[in-house]
Amino acid sequence: xxxxxxxxxxxxxxxxxxxxxxxxxxxxxxxxxxxxxxxxxxxxxxxxxxxxxxxxxxxxxxxxxxxxxxxxxxxxxxxxxxxxxxxxxxxxxxxxxxx
Numbered sequence: 001x002x003x004x005x006x007x008x009x010x011x012x013x014x015x016x017x018x019x020x021x022x023x024x025x026x027x028x029x030x031x032x033x034x035x036x037x038x039x040x041x042x043x044x045x046x047x048x049x050x051x052x053x054x055x056x057x058x059x060x061x062x063x064x065x066x067x068x069x070x071x072x073x074x075x076x077x078x079x080x081x082x083x084x085x086x087x088x089x090x091x092x093x094x095x096x097x098x099x
Contacts, residue, residue, distance in 0.1 A: 030036050069076040070083070084090045091097065 028035065032038070066079065068074060069079050
């Protein structure tokens with residue numbers, strides 16, 4: 001009685017299943033909903049939104065400054081003249097308009 005030296009299917013199935021599980025978890029760790037690629041996307045989006053926030057804060061600060069300069073407490077006559085010219089289209093009597 002000779003015995004064959006061929007391995008059984010048990011170890012082959014075990015290593016195949018182990019490899020498949022490792023491959024699945026590696027794929028999920030890299031490209032899943034909470035993977036590395038998603039993290040990079042979130043960081044890039046965070047940077048873009050931070051820049052947008054900074055720009056909007058500057059716009060708000062500029063608008064608040066202009067509003068303060070045109071308020072009753074503090075009236076900037078140069079800004080008032082500029083706004084009257086741009087919004088209302090007013091001119092002084094000694095000015096000439098060239099188109």
